[in-house]
Amino acid sequence: MAAHPPPTYAARIEADLRENILPFWIKYSVDHRGEFIGAMTNDLIVDRAAERGALLTSRILWTFAAAYRHYRDPADLAMADRAYADLTKNFLDRIHGGFFWSIDAEDRVLRDRKQVYGQAFAIYALSEYHRATGKQAPLEEAIAVFRLIENHAADRRHGGYFEAYSREWKPIADQRLSAIDLNEPKSQNTHLHVMEAYTNLLRVWPDAGLRRAQSELLEIMLTRIVNPATGHLGLFFAENWTLRSTKISYGHDIEAAWLLTEAAEVLQNPALLARIHPLAIKIADVTLAEGIDSDAGIFNEGGPSGITDTNKEWWPQAEAVVGFLNAHQLSADPRHLEAALRTWDFIEARLIDRQHGEWFRGVTRDGAVLPELKIGFWKCPYHNGRTGLEAVARLRAIVGKSTA
Numbered sequence: 001m002a003a004h005p006p007p008t009y010a011a012r013i014e015a016d017l018r019e020n021i022l023p024f025w026i027k028y029s030v031d032h033r034g035e036f037i038g039a040m041t042n043d044l045i046v047d048r049a050a051e052r053g054a055l056l057t058s059r060i061l062w063t064f065a066a067a068y069r070h071y072r073d074p075a076d077l078a079m080a081d082r083a084y085a086d087l088t089k090n091f092l093d094r095i096h097g098g099f100f101w102s103i104d105a106e107d108r109v110l111r112d113r114k115q116v117y118g119q120a121f122a123i124y125a126l127s128e129y130h131r132a133t134g135k136q137a138p139l140e141e142a143i144a145v146f147r148l149i150e151n152h153a154a155d156r157r158h159g160g161y162f163e164a165y166s167r168e169w170k171p172i173a174d175q176r177l178s179a180i181d182l183n184e185p186k187s188q189n190t191h192l193h194v195m196e197a198y199t200n201l202l203r204v205w206p207d208a209g210l211r212r213a214q215s216e217l218l219e220i221m222l223t224r225i226v227n228p229a230t231g232h233l234g235l236f237f238a239e240n241w242t243l244r245s246t247k248i249s250y251g252h253d254i255e256a257a258w259l260l261t262e263a264a265e266v267l268q269n270p271a272l273l274a275r276i277h278p279l280a281i282k283i284a285d286v287t288l289a290e291g292i293d294s295d296a297g298i299f300n301e302g303g304p305s306g307i308t309d310t311n312k313e314w315w316p317q318a319e320a321v322v323g324f325l326n327a328h329q330l331s332a333d334p335r336h337l338e339a340a341l342r343t344w345d346f347i348e349a350r351l352i353d354r355q356h357g358e359w360f361r362g363v364t365r366d367g368a369v370l371p372e373l374k375i376g377f378w379k380c381p382y383h384n385g386r387t388g389l390e391a392v393a394r395l396r397a398i399v400g401k402s403t404a
Contacts, residue, residue, distance in 0.1 A: 009341055010395040013321075016352065017388025022067055024357035025060065025381050026079055035086050036060065038105060040375040044356055051110055051377065054091040054099045055118050057083050059382035061125035066389055069132035077133070084129055084138065087122065092141075096168050097148050098122075102377075112167040116153045117177055117190045119145050123197035127204055142201055149194065150213060158240050160186055160220045161194055178378075184236040184244050188225050192233075192256055195221060199263045211267065218263055218272055226256070228279060231286030248302040250291030251316025254323035257283040258390075261326055277330050284327035287320070288339050293365065296342035297350065300362075311370065313362035315383040317347050322387055325394040337398070340391070359384050 028044065031037045036057060038050030061083035068076040090107045091099045093114075099122045101111040126142035129135065152169040153161045162185050163175035176183045177190070198214040224241045225233050233253055236244040257280040264272040291299050291307075298316040300309035324340035327333070350367055351359045353374070361372035361379050373379050 004399050004401075005337060005341055005395050007399065009344060010392045010399075012348070013344060013388055013395070014392045016348075017067070017385060017392075018071070020352065020357055021359070021381055021385050021388060022064070022076065022079075025063070025375075026075060028357075029060065029375055030082065034082065035090070035107075036083075037375060038377070039373050042353065042356065042360060042369065042371070042374050044374070049105050051102050051104060052090075053102045053118075053377045054087060055101075055121055056375075056377060056380050057087045057091065058099075058118070058121040058125040059380040061087060062121070062128045063381040063385040065125065065129040065132040067385065069128070070389055080129055080132065083125075087125070088141070093167060098145055098169070100167070113172065114148075114152075114165040114167065114169055115177060116149060116161055116163055116165075117187075117193055119149055120190070120193040120197040124193070124200050127197070127200045130204055131200075139204060143205060143207075146198070146201060146210060146213075150209070154213075155186075155239065159216065160191060160224065160241070161217075162239075163187060163190055182236040182244060185239045186237040186241070188233045188235050188237075188249075188252060188256075191217065191221060191225060192252065192259060195263050196259050199259070199266045202266050214263065214267060215269070215272075218260070218267070218269075218276075221256070221260060222275060222279070226260075226279065226283075228282070231279075231282045246304055247308070248291075249300070249316075250287055250298050250302065251300070251313070251319050253283050253291070254287045254298070254316070255319035257287075258319075258323045258326035261330070280323075281327050281331045281333075281336075284324055284331075284336055284339075287323070288335065292320075292339070292343075295350075296339070296346040297363075297365075298343065310365040311362050312346075312350070312365070313370075314351055314359045314379075317343055317351060318383040318387040321347070322390045322394070325391060325398070329394060329398065344391070 029036050037046050038052040039047040061080055064076045064079040068080055090103055093100055098114045098119050100109050101113045101115050101118055104110050123142045123145050126138040130139040164172055166172050195217050202210055232248050233256055234243045235247050260276045261280050264276045297312040298320045299307050300311045300313055302308055320343045321340050324336045328336035350363050353360055358374055360369050362370040
């Protein structure tokens with residue numbers, strides 16, 4: 001494959017974002033009250049009684065704020081405004097701070113726990129909304145959540161962050177993010193997204209305490225969570241960072257590769273960048289060697305003996321496009337560029353719903369669509385929407401560099 005991508009890829013990816021993903025969410029995700037539905041099937045059947053999570057609203061807010069910052073489309077701003085109103089009206093805990101995990105269809109609090117993962121996405125979304133609009137209140141709310149995490153969830157003895165707390169920010173026995181997760185006090189997933197959130201907050205609030213917290217978190221990522229020998233990230237850990245799982249999540253691996261790069265770049269830390277650049281390339285190489293099927297789809301999970309889950313969900317594919325492009329930008333290795341473009345070809349062939357819009361949640365190895373929700377507690381526009389922005393910018397930068 002050529003050392004630079006054909007120009008059609010950037011156009012195709014951008015068209016999917018602006019003509020498919022964003023319009024789908026504008027048309028279908030808003031309920032009769034002007035808030036958001038909790039669940040919709042692939043056939044566009046709405047469950048009006050579904051639980052609603054702060055996570056979905058935060059991810060809608062980030063997506064449309066980021067889209068508005070790029071394109072200045074009033075329709076995107078209207079959605080971002082709607083999501084901000086929903087998040088602060090229905091999920092914000094005005095007594096103890098932070099955001100509730102979920103509410104019911106009538107906006108009554110269902111799960112009032114403070115999941116640190118969820119708080120991170122609130123920071124990510126609120127800081128992006130501030131970036132897009134210049135409004136001060138979202139930034140102040142993001143800073144307040146940062147301080148809550150640092151005051152309550154930071155482990156001052158072993159480093160990193162604990163998973164979950166009660167409404168009052170007291171320790172709780174069940175810290176699991178979801179029913180499929182292990183009940184361990186620390187996870188890669190939470191740390192990855194706290195890092196992502198702090199990166200975005202640093203862009204608009206270069207506070208010394210935030211810089212220090214982010215630097216410490218990157219050190220935890222590099223010394224406790226990433227295994228530099230294997231190029232994989234551990235998933236669950238004891239309080240003292242003893243690894244509690246041998247599973248491999250290929251989507252999280254390749255997502256971490258580019259988010260680590262971004263975090264060090266925003267910190268403007270040359271020493272961290274010198275450590276992270278070769279690591280990001282190695283993670284991409286390992287993902288390419290172990291985690292990709294012959295059709296260029298990314299497998300969900302593996303383990304010491306090989307692939308354990310051959311399904312191909314939407315979010316690992318989205319993150320792989322960006323992760324491989326990031327690796328190519330660091331390495332100039334044409335294999336990484338080819339992997340990114342082939343994964344996009346897989347997305348177009350298997351995941352984009354040509355009938356109803358958006359992407360399917362996933363497919364089996366033989367291409368059958370999984371009977372999962374098109375809109376749900378976890379199914380959102382954040383991963384594929386972000387790919388629409390990130391991949392287009394990176395592809396155009398690669399083309400520009402190759403023709404300079």
